[in-house]
Amino acid sequence: MAKWTIQLDADGLNALMLSAFPAAERNFGPVTHVEPGRISVVQPFNPGMLRPGELVSGPTLMSVADTTAYTLILAHVGPELMTVTSALTINFLRGARKGDVHADGELLSLGRRMAVCDIRLWTESADRLAAQATVTYARAMPTAA
Amino acid sequence: MAKWTIQLDADGLNALMLSAFPAAERNFGPVTHVEPGRISVVQPFNPGMLRPGELVSGPTLMSVADTTAYTLILAHVGPELMTVTSALTINFLRGARKGDVHADGELLSLGRRMAVCDIRLWTESADRLAAQATVTYARAMPTAA
């Protein structure tokens, strides 16, 4: 499917994220794979992710979903950093057992104004999803010059 | 992926839907394909689906998404007709040009109480999605005997 092309590869995205967001502020799971329409991110486990019951917390999964969508869009449009989350819907499907958080993102649409992504989250295996999120980003609108 | 098994195939689902929902009440697009975790439905075009601009209306797409999720779940649990929609989120991705409405459903989770489905809707080609919906159904809870 050649309808989208990559503007920033995994290395480019990781470098961009680290320079734009100081490490102290955000634990950013590196992008491990990019191809047209798709991305994979792995957020390494840390104990601060857990809630009682030894499960990864909802806010952790929401944050990873949001960042994954952001990098998926930048992969296709380049360093358009002012792109902001417009809406996010997440369904928690089963408890996310302790471990690295894997996120697989798919671009559903990419317009001039909006982009919509489907994000699948898991810790144990891609076959046992912990959550699915649909994330909408509003692209930065060029100001009238 | 053998984690789910089919209880009702396409013919069984179509027969069930026609008997449970009188034809006059609902234009039901037949199920055309079922496999573990997945379903395809095609709702034939009729002019009542259109809104101004010759595009398929939002309510039509929402209704097809809902029915597709319902049949996807029944395919896996059998004729549990009292299963009801609990939540639906739909993102409209681009105008749906006039034509049959195709819906491809994927089961994301199937628990004792809830089932969550991802539904992709299109008219022109599967490569140009008109909408994506995430639909949650609450399964009928057996009453205490």
Added chain:
Amino acid sequence: MAKWTIQLDADGLNALMLSAFPAAERNFGPVTHVEPGRISVVQPFNPGMLRPGELVSGPTLMSVADTTAYTLILAHVGPELMTVTSALTINFLRGARKGDVHADGELLSLGRRMAVCDIRLWTESADRLAAQATVTYARAMPTAA
């Protein structure tokens, strides 16, 4: 709260909807009340709304939510008919008993590009909600002349 002003009152909206959408295509519940930031719509009961169990069907509620959001936005921006639904999330809260469908809409934000509305749906009483929907509309973008 004077942050929004009304461009079209209930009579104006009802006349606009009837002229823009031929009656045969859509059962449009009249707008009964408009004030800055809020609207009320009542969709009269008809038997085609029911699903088994004598409850109002999910697609009926989704359609009323969508139309209520549309008229709420037009009330504030005037006859901008090319405004289209961008996303809709509905939570079904309890079975909607047979009867007129009441929808109370509240404008949450109104920007140049997007508008977001909260819609509450009920049949028995406003105190017993059947569903809540959040509906996002994309406003028509003026084309470069």
Added chain:
Amino acid sequence: MAKWTIQLDADGLNALMLSAFPAAERNFGPVTHVEPGRISVVQPFNPGMLRPGELVSGPTLMSVADTTAYTLILAHVGPELMTVTSALTINFLRGARKGDVHADGELLSLGRRMAVCDIRLWTESADRLAAQATVTYARAMPTAA
């Protein structure tokens, strides 16, 4: 409206949250007000909440929305700690300027299995919402004894 009654007041909720979730793991904004069907929470500002542009980050708002819904439900059902988030939809309405994050929650439905809440988030004034979230919690299901 007397359809719901309070089982835990603001002081009771704050004490419960602090004992159940060690302070190190979560910055928990205290509950400031509870009444049947409603709650208010204020999460004090800290610089870690900000993203570039001096705005409160999306993950911060999502986390506050989630916690507010959780405490709103516990206020009505008592210390049912195993209640877990089932779904969350958030719409970002405008940039949240730097400041304490206020969350006003309303209970939309409370059933044996599920509870649904509407959460409004703001920093500047309740009249300028930064985000609206609809949060669904699945109540702990008693295990067969």
